[in-house]
Amino acid sequence: MAASSSSSSSSSKTSILFTFVSILLFLPLVFSLPKNETTFRPLQELKKLKRIRNHLNKINKPPVKTIHSPDGDLIDCIPCHHQPAFDHPKLKGQKPLEPPLERPKEDDRYSIDETIETFQLWTQSNESCPEGTIPIRRTTEADVLRATSLKRFGRKIIKPVRRDTSSGGHEHAVAFVNGDQYYGAKASINVWTPVVTDPYEFSLSQLWVISGSFGNDLNTVEAGWQVSPELYGDGYPRFFTYWTTDAYQTTGCYNLLCSGFVQTNNRIAIGAAISPRSSYKAKQFDIGIMIWKDPKHGHWWLQFGSGLLIGYWPSFLFSHLQRHASMVQFGGEIVNTRSNGYHTSTQMGSGHFADEGFGKASYFRNLKVVDWDNSLLPLTNLHLLADHPNCYDIKAGKNNVWGDYIYYGGPGRNGRCQ
Numbered sequence: 222m223a224a225s226s227s228s229s230s231s232s233s234k235t236s237i238l239f240t241f242v243s244i245l246l247f248l249p250l251v252f253s254l255p256k257n258e259t260t261f262r263p264l265q266e267l268k269k270l271k272r273i274r275n276h277l278n279k280i281n282k283p284p285v286k287t288i289h290s291p292d293g294d295l296i297d298c299i300p301c302h303h304q305p306a307f308d309h310p311k312l313k314g315q316k317p318l319e320p321p322l323e324r325p326k327e328d329d330r331y332s333i334d335e336t337i338e339t340f341q342l343w344t345q346s347n348e349s350c351p352e353g354t355i356p357i358r359r360t361t362e363a364d365v366l367r368a369t370s371l372k373r374f375g376r377k378i379i380k381p382v383r384r385d386t387s388s389g390g391h392e393h394a395v396a397f398v399n400g401d402q403y404y405g406a407k408a409s410i411n412v413w414t415p416v417v418t419d420p421y422e423f424s425l426s427q428l429w430v431i432s433g434s435f436g437n438d439l440n441t442v443e444a445g446w447q448v449s450p451e452l453y454g455d456g457y458p459r460f461f462t463y464w465t466t467d468a469y470q471t472t473g474c475y476n477l478l479c480s481g482f483v484q485t486n487n488r489i490a491i492g493a494a495i496s497p498r499s500s501y502k503a504k505q506f507d508i509g510i511m512i513w514k515d516p517k518h519g520h521w522w523l524q525f526g527s528g529l530l531i532g533y534w535p536s537f538l539f540s541h542l543q544r545h546a547s548m549v550q551f552g553g554e555i556v557n558t559r560s561n562g563y564h565t566s567t568q569m570g571s572g573h574f575a576d577e578g579f580g581k582a583s584y585f586r587n588l589k590v591v592d593w594d595n596s597l598l599p600l601t602n603l604h605l606l607a608d609h610p611n612c613y614d615i616k617a618g619k620n621n622v623w624g625d626y627i628y629y630g631g632p633g634r635n636g637r638c639q
Contacts, residue, residue, distance in 0.1 A: 363454060407587065412426075426583065555569050
């Protein structure tokens, strides 16, 4: 009987101990989560991931071939008529247009120089996309999750810009022309790898073709190179395009991340890393960019390098740009979030001021605009603007080799830029 009593007592103690431990393990789950969190939070996350995956299925079209880039990008070769542009209601069922028969006419006095042109990292694998396809950088789930929201993914960061040194926002060092009717622009842009110190900042160098007011009706087409950790997840300079018809609010996007730009070229991937890049006091590399309005159909075409046609923005996307541009800008832009309470150390261009000159400061050379007669002309009445010249500045010049040129950029935060 004693043995039976001892066994029963031991069993009871074990049962009580197990119940007590179970309660202790369960209590943190109960008290660390708000009411119904255990049910609703996973459900919300699942719904968010489902929306993201649906979006990825929409923009990542089925490839006929995939190329692995050394930087980790996947470059998908997509049939031209399946690219995202043809999801647009006005383009459904269509195919890309043939290239324009005539490109802007140019005086070649400034065409000879010793600067080396640069292309893209993914092409170093010696693989290419077949004829009839275009290379598209595959967008990943991680790319979308870095964005502030799915709605803002692939769009420029909107922040109010005030012209004082205490405000966060976009900062520029640009050269511009206005007061006339412009039908395009051209420049060669020095490529660097500026340091971007905050994941929600970027540094870019580009040309803007602009029309409309700087209110809600602003129309732009843009192209150049950018470093954007939020968009791409790294610090590589990448070839990019952009467009908007409402001052960056709800229309337009980077690259091919929405329906709009129609790509026609199978050699350049918009959004892919550029290689090689310039080094301080060493070799300099640049990319040629030209945007112009085809006189016959009215679409805005994009050319890369010495003559590679990349594609076009259909004229129906725009209001003011259906006719012509009223301003052209060349230069750099950064985002200054002031996330640490003071000016960012994100670099523009090479990270060095304009006065340092060739091999040290970043440049644009052979700046030109396209006139009504589809001719490339030197700039007249060039204006310079640096929002915060102690942080990033700009200077212009002209010579027989480079024509009109600018040096621009800077380090951001320094003794005179707080």
